[in-house]
Amino acid sequence: MHEKTIAELSLGLKNKAFSSQELTQAFLARIQTLDPELNAFITVTEDMALASAKAADALLAKGEAGPLTGIPIAQKDIFCTKGVRSSCGSKMLDNFISPYDATVVERFNHAGAVMLGKLNMDEFAMGSSNETSFYGPVKNPWDTGTVPGGSSGGSAAAVAARLTPGATGTDTGGSIRQPAAFCGITGLKPTYGLVSRWGMIAFASSLDQAGPMARTAEDCAMMLQAMAGFDPKDSTCVDQPVPDYSATLGQPLDGLRIGLPKEFFGEGLDPEIARLIQAAVDEYRKLGATVKDISLPNMHLSGPAYYVVAPAECSSNLARLDGVRYGYRCAEPKDLKDLYMRSRGEGFGAEVKRRILIGTYALSAGYYDAYYLKAQKIRRLISEDFKRAYEEVDVIMGPTSPSAAFRFGEKSADPIAMYLSDIYTIAVNLAGLPGMSIPVGFSGKLPVGMQIIGNYFSEAQLLNLAHRYQQVTDWHRRSPSL
Amino acid sequence: MSLTSEEVNRIAWLARLAIDSDKTDAYAHDLSGILNFIEQMSAVDTSAVSPMAHPLDQAQRLRPDVVTEPDQRALFQQLAPAVDAGLYLVPKVIE
Structure with missing residues (x-):
């Protein structure tokens, strides 16, 4: 059962091949057997899952089920x-029991999905390897000596190891796409504003966006359908109708114009990855697409701009965690200052502290213009690069990450080396565009992902593109031996 | 761009973030590296560029000024490390 996709499981539930309770028990058993080694879950919600599966079975019996009714999924612990x-x-937040559901969670519950548990992640989503989690790193199921990517590393590893058929992720600078690439699964970061951020613990509010992670584009379409749409509780959520993402899967690609930015294929890219991306682009040629070389001249500025905007917004967002209303409080504070300083100093890990410090510095008196304002102007330049590119091409393709999954400890001592792992993904967040990563082959035993970047609100097109590729290839069907 | 240990301590104070005194130099080194990385921005003339606050240049929405959330103070206070009579407790501020 665990090898089936969400679409196949949905059909199986409707045809009574198995019940949601059987399905849920099967995944819970798999988690129990395999997760002690992988560490993808922070919390397994077994009792809740079995109760929701029972409720889903009642709906299925009455014929009142939707496409996700009874489907097990897992939520990133953000x-x-x-x-x-x-x-x-x-x-x-180790002791934080939320008094409410995030909109995304509420929507999956409403759709009848069964939550198996909460997935491990880099602390406050700040990291590209899952090594910054308080709960210990997640291991990559393809090679347990390598990282699963981050920050949605628990989500990617759990889907790849078939501990859940689908998971949610969030992406501030590549946190859905890079782990999806490292773990050989499909992940989509939607256009900024498509999915509500309400109840999604904020890292960098002008960049954060939630999206689906699953084995196939078809499954991502089903999940995104449940997640997307206006929410008055998120003031940056866009009020416009959501298309039927599954309905347009399978459309022909004749005449599709693909752009390959030369900046994505330069120095620093593993040649084996470059070769696999070219091979995937060749598949698209066979499917009727034309390919054109393009340029995004300000791409090299996306890293520097990101490492101002993201830390600045994080330092502001995390200011509320002060040991007073919820979360960790230090023992025996001697005064209010000590309470704030030690609760935060003891409660946050090293990478979060680094980013709070950088952000605080960038926003401190006298530096705002030189850093935050400058970075927001660079964002405009990067966004205009994409705008110009989309006058000539329909989508942009390139590598998701410059290398396949790296080994534990390989980059954790050098923040900049770690940041460069997201070099191809962060520009997409700065511009607020949608981007996907799909599996396109292997470098040794490690999966490699290709990034597909679309214009604003082109999720249906991206999902169709990924789906067409997955109809003629089987990289997404490969599973790690565990 | 390089930060001294004193500057790191000042920033940490602004952020109300305690950092171990034996790690101040390591933070100064890491933060200086990150600031050098960021420094690449200054090579670009952006005097004629308008900053981008929202990718879709969307303005903040307005809503009617009516109460939409119920009072859940008791529920929320269950999460607090120390409360008394509906108040959040912190160490004494005024002597």
Whole structure:
């Protein structure tokens, strides 16, 4: 059962091949057997899952089921879940039992999905390897000596190891796409504003966006359908109709114009990855697409701009964690200053502290213009590069990450080396565009992902593109031996 | 761009973030590296560029000024490390 996709499981539930309770038990058993080694879950919500599966079976019996009714999924621990610890991978929130559900969680519950548990992640989503989690790193199921990517590393590893057929992720600078690439699964970061951020613990509010992670584009379409849409509780959520993402899967690609930015294929890219991306682009040629070389001249500025905007917004967002209303409080504070300083100093890990410090510095008196304002102007330049590119091409393709999964400890001592792992993904967040990563082959035993970047609100097109590729290849069907 | 240990301590104070005194130099080194990385921005003339606050240049929405959330103070206070009579407790501020 665990090898089936969400679409196949949905059909099996409707045809009574198995019940949601059987399905849920099968995945819970798999988690129990395999997760002690992988560490993809922070919390397994077994009792809740079995109760929701029972309720889903009742709906299925009455013929009142939707496409996700009874389908097990897991939530990244960045999403608030009522009555369940919502830690964001941090000691700071280790004792935080959320009093409410995030909109994304509420929508999956409403759709009848069964939550198996909460997934491990880099602390407050700050990291590209899952090594910054308070709960210990997640291991990559393809090679347990390598990282699963981050920050949605628990989500990617759990889907790849078939511990759940689908998972939610969030992406501030590549946190859905890079782990999807490292773990050989399909992940989509939607256009900024498509999915509500309400109840999604904020890292960098102008960049954060939630999206689906699953084995196939078809499954991502089903999940995104449940997630997307206006929410008055998120003031940056866009009020416009959501298309039927599954309905347009399988459309022909004749005449599709693909752009390959030369900046994505330069120095620093593993030649084996470059070769696999070219091979995937060749598949698209066979499917009727034309390919054109393009340029995004300000791409090299995306890293520097990102490492101002993201830390600045994080330092502001995390200011509320002060040991007073919820979260970690230090023992025996001697005064209010000591309470604030030690609760935060003891509650946050090293990478979160680094980013709070950089952000605080960038926003401190006298530096705002030189850093935050400058970075927001660079964002405009990067966004205009994409705008110009989309006058000539329909989508942009390139590598998701410059290398396949790296080994534990390989980059953790050098923040800049770690940041460069997201070099191809962060520009997409700065511009607010949608981007996907799909599996396109292997470098040795490690999976490699290709990134597909679309214009604003082109999720249906991206999903169709990925789906067409997956109809003629089987990389997404490969599973790690565990 | 390089930060001294004193500057790191000042920033940490602004952020109300305790950092171990034996790690101040390591933070100064890491933060200086990150600031050098960021420094690449200054090579570009952006005097004629308008900053981008929202990718879709969307303005903040307005809503009617009516109460939409119920009072859940008791529920929320269950999460607090120390409360008394509906108040959040912190160490004494005024002597």
